[in-house]
Amino acid sequence: MESKMAMTKKTAYETVSEHGLSYWLVLAVLAAVTGIGFLAAYYMEHNGHYVTGMNNQIVWGLPHVFAIFLIIAASGALNVASVGSVFGKVEYKPLGRLSGLLAMCLLVGGLGVLVLDLGRPDRLITAMTYFNMKSIFTWNILLYTGFLGVVGLYMMTMFIKSWGQYTKAAGTAAFIWRFVLTTGTGSIFGFLVARQGYDAAILAPLFIAASLSIGTAIYMLVLMWIYKSTGRDLGDEVMTRLKRLNAVLAVATLFFVAVYHLTNLYITQHHGVQGFILVSGSVYTYLFWLGQVLLGTLVPVALFWSPSFTGRSSITAGALLIILGGFSMLYVVIIGGQAYPMDLISGMQVTSSFYDGEIARYTPSLPELLLGLGGVAFAVLATLFVVKVLPFVPQSLADQSEA
Amino acid sequence: MSQVKVEFHQADLSKRKLLKAASLGGAALAVAPGIKLFQAAHAKPDGQPVTDKNRWGLLIDVNRCADGCNDCVDACQTENGWGSGSTDEQNSRDDQKAQWIRKVSVKDPQTRREFNMPVMCQHCENPPCQDVCPTGASFQREDGISMVDRHICIGCRYCMMACPYKARSFVHEALSDQRAHQPRGKGCVESCTLCAHRVDKGKIPACVESCQHGAMLFGDLNDPQSPISTKLASIPSRQLREDLKLNTGVRYTGI
Amino acid sequence: MNIRLRKLLARFLLFSVLSGLGLMSMNLVYAGASEVLSGSRAASLDSCVIPDTDDMRRNHMELLFHKRDQTMRQGIRTYGDNEVSLNGCIACHAAKDDQGQYIPVNEEGQFCQTCHVRVAAKLDCFDCHRTTPETN
Numbered sequence: 001m002e003s004k005m006a007m008t009k010k011t012a013y014e015t016v017s018e019h020g021l022s023y024w025l026v027l028a029v030l031a032a033v034t035g036i037g038f039l040a041a042y043y044m045e046h047n048g049h050y051v052t053g054m055n056n057q058i059v060w061g062l063p064h065v066f067a068i069f070l071i072i073a074a075s076g077a078l079n080v081a082s083v084g085s086v087f088g089k090v091e092y093k094p095l096g097r098l099s100g101l102l103a104m105c106l107l108v109g110g111l112g113v114l115v116l117d118l119g120r121p122d123r124l125i126t127a128m129t130y131f132n133m134k135s136i137f138t139w140n141i142l143l144y145t146g147f148l149g150v151v152g153l154y155m156m157t158m159f160i161k162s163w164g165q166y167t168k169a170a171g172t173a174a175f176i177w178r179f180v181l182t183t184g185t186g187s188i189f190g191f192l193v194a195r196q197g198y199d200a201a202i203l204a205p206l207f208i209a210a211s212l213s214i215g216t217a218i219y220m221l222v223l224m225w226i227y228k229s230t231g232r233d234l235g236d237e238v239m240t241r242l243k244r245l246n247a248v249l250a251v252a253t254l255f256f257v258a259v260y261h262l263t264n265l266y267i268t269q270h271h272g273v274q275g276f277i278l279v280s281g282s283v284y285t286y287l288f289w290l291g292q293v294l295l296g297t298l299v300p301v302a303l304f305w306s307p308s309f310t311g312r313s314s315i316t317a318g319a320l321l322i323i324l325g326g327f328s329m330l331y332v333v334i335i336g337g338q339a340y341p342m343d344l345i346s347g348m349q350v351t352s353s354f355y356d357g358e359i360a361r362y363t364p365s366l367p368e369l370l371l372g373l374g375g376v377a378f379a380v381l382a383t384l385f386v387v388k389v390l391p392f393v394p395q396s397l398a399d400q401s402e403a
Numbered sequence: 404m405s406q407v408k409v410e411f412h413q414a415d416l417s418k419r420k421l422l423k424a425a426s427l428g429g430a431a432l433a434v435a436p437g438i439k440l441f442q443a444a445h446a447k448p449d450g451q452p453v454t455d456k457n458r459w460g461l462l463i464d465v466n467r468c469a470d471g472c473n474d475c476v477d478a479c480q481t482e483n484g485w486g487s488g489s490t491d492e493q494n495s496r497d498d499q500k501a502q503w504i505r506k507v508s509v510k511d512p513q514t515r516r517e518f519n520m521p522v523m524c525q526h527c528e529n530p531p532c533q534d535v536c537p538t539g540a541s542f543q544r545e546d547g548i549s550m551v552d553r554h555i556c557i558g559c560r561y562c563m564m565a566c567p568y569k570a571r572s573f574v575h576e577a578l579s580d581q582r583a584h585q586p587r588g589k590g591c592v593e594s595c596t597l598c599a600h601r602v603d604k605g606k607i608p609a610c611v612e613s614c615q616h617g618a619m620l621f622g623d624l625n626d627p628q629s630p631i632s633t634k635l636a637s638i639p640s641r642q643l644r645e646d647l648k649l650n651t652g653v654r655y656t657g658i
Numbered sequence: 659m660n661i662r663l664r665k666l667l668a669r670f671l672l673f674s675v676l677s678g679l680g681l682m683s684m685n686l687v688y689a690g691a692s693e694v695l696s697g698s699r700a701a702s703l704d705s706c707v708i709p710d711t712d713d714m715r716r717n718h719m720e721l722l723f724h725k726r727d728q729t730m731r732q733g734i735r736t737y738g739d740n741e742v743s744l745n746g747c748i749a750c751h752a753a754k755d756d757q758g759q760y761i762p763v764n765e766e767g768q769f770c771q772t773c774h775v776r777v778a779a780k781l782d783c784f785d786c787h788r789t790t791p792e793t794n
């Protein structure tokens with residue numbers, strides 16, 4: 001413990017500069033993908049949403065999956081910082097700055113996608129000036145903006161020496177804010193009482209668990225990439241801690257997923273939509289069992305936990321799979337939940353020109369995908385760029401035994 | 404005369420100018436031709452705001468709603484300029500085109516009984532669309548009619564997620580062939596307005612007027628003497644999804 | 659201290675003069691323009707529904723905002739030949755082409771568009787509102 005304290009105290013942060021061309025190359029690619037995302041948004045906006053796969057039945061499509069993915073990932077990425085300053089785990093402290101930065105960048109990326117998909121993005125000012133305080137959506141807008149402020153302050157307490165004493169307080173505020181934010185995001189769906197797929201309080205804790213898991217995975221990937229490309233030391237102790245943490249979080253997510261589906265199976269009214277997702281053989285069934293459960297949870301947990309996988313590539317693979325799993329989960333919840341028809345009159349079969357009683361069809365279109373990827377690219381680009389300008393990353397995270 | 408005066412009198416302009424303005428065009432407004440007064444006692448005086456004294460509603464008799472008839476839907480399209488009532492939305496796929504009202508065919512799988520009913524915005528008293536709308540664009544007039552304020556709708560579609568009846572449509576492309584009284588446009592959400600523009604002039608909604616089978620009755624739910632209220636008091640009727648307790652303005656009988 | 663104050667004053671003065679000039683030039687723009695098109699009904703009338711045309715030029719948007727909320731939220735409607743509303747504006751100001759067909763008021767060179775282009779104000783109304791009088 002003593003030695004750890006000592007190590008933390010003298011953690012030296014330094015801007016990232018000692019890298020080769022590949023770092024610039026990655027930045028350039030990310031910038032290009034971001035640019036294409038903007039172009040895609042402009043294309044959708046200019047023509048109208050008819051150029052997308054979205055329609056009057058599936059009104060929230062791929063952009064919303066990406067946006068919500070990034071938003072909850074943002075909240076989760078802050079986790080590493082929280083563990084350090086709120087729970088006083090000193091060994092996490094050097095990781096805090098990057099964690100806060102990543103959180104902010106992911107959030108901005110997610111909000112960007114959300115806003116650019118609006119029918120009238122030109123009315124952003126309207127969204128900022130007319131508030132309906134009854135709407136959970138409004139609360140989310142406030143929560144997101146506030147998150148940026150709170151995390152920003154928290155970061156400043158880490159950067160400005162004389163503010164150091166407030167780190168814990170600011171960290172705690174950010175920690176609480178983050179939970180509220182993810183609860184709020186989950187509640188966007190929880191409030192849709194009419195849709196059988198969403199009418200569940202469990203969605204909020206499920207979103208929190210998933211956010212922690214996804215956020216940690218993204219954090220590990222970014223951390224490993226920065227250290228690899230700069231040749232800085234990243235010890236196995238740090239990575240082992242992180243991957244173990246991620247495994248626990250992934251299992252917790254799976255637990256809430258199970259609770260969500262089991263409780264719904266008790267509610268007779270919800271049998272239909274549960275059957276649709278769990279056994280019907282639709283694309284959502286495959287995404288659920290293969291994407292979310294098997295590849296997105298069980299495999300990475302094994303990769304993170306089993307002693308037979310030790311290398312960095314197994315961590316990379318595991319983290320990527322966690323991301324895939326989280327994405328599948330959101331796709332199943334957001335799109336699958338809309339695809340299953342709502343009850344109009346219980347017990348009756350209905351048909352109409354407006355697709356009543358039918359499973360709604362949705363084929364994501366290229367511009368939607370590009371817009372979503374643009375958001376992701378922006379988040380990573382911003383992170384990788386800012387660490388070049390400001391000292392966010394410790395010079396070394398080598399194992400203590402070596403240090 | 405009085406018509407023009409009320410128009411602008413709260414704006415930052417001197418009233419005198421407006422009085423002069425009124426003299427220009429007032430005379431033509433005195434009588435509006437072709438208006439059917441359906442409830443003389445409750446017709447809103449011109450120039451007065453709607454109030455919560457009225458709550459407009461519909462009673463739909465599914466036993467009268469005829470198989471294969473699409474008159475109410477056609478009438479709505481013509482009246483409000485969507486679907487066949489407009490040359491727009493050529494690029495949108497069928498599942499992207501707006502539908503303010505639709506005929507739903509219902510079958511009871513146990514008894515094999517079949518019937519039809521038109522479904523449109525149910526003009527909920529506690530509208531979920533309004534609860535979720537971030538900007539307040541989804542709103543309700545004093546007289547219970549639910550609408551979208553297109554001037555502040557940002558096209559987030561959250562209201563569409565929230566509406567239990569799929570009453571709302573999103574406009575997926577630019578439009579140009581709107582009706583003068585019914586603005587519609589790309590990127591905003593829209594739905595049945597209960598023909599507010601007609602109701603304000605003392606007329607009944609286009610769908611109700613068009614129904615040859617007497618399946619739809621329009622009226623004031625707040626007036627116990629109105630035909631719709633007396634009917635509702637004497638026969639069994641239902642709300643769609645009554646489990647959600649939205650107290651809809653549109654009611655169905657015969658289900 | 660004194661110098662700072664003087665500097666501040668000078669800056670303020672400069673600002674006022676400049677913005678005053680700006681506003682005046684706006685006025686010139688407004689005053690110089692008459693976009694009433696021959697062939698539109700407006701061309702045959704002495705004045706707009708508000709006799710002070712300059713006032714209308716400068717404040718029509720306020721009037722329209724006010725009217726829009728009245729119509730939409732309160733159901734206060736006007737109708738007939740001299741409808742005082744956006745539809746009324748269009749009915750009176752739309753010009754016709756050689757075939758006698760109405761030209762949309764937001765097309766280049768037409769009543770609304772010309773002025774809005776000149777002052778670089780986005781013409782938002784016609785994303786949703788009809789741009790020609792309805793003929794029937």
Ligand code: SF4
Nearest residue numbers: 524525527530532566
């Ligand atoms: S039926 Fe739908 S759109 Fe109409 S008021 Fe109710 S929730 Fe809103």
Ligand code: SF4
Nearest residue numbers: 536556557559560562
């Ligand atoms: S689409 Fe428009 S009306 Fe619907 S919730 Fe969003 S802002 Fe409100």
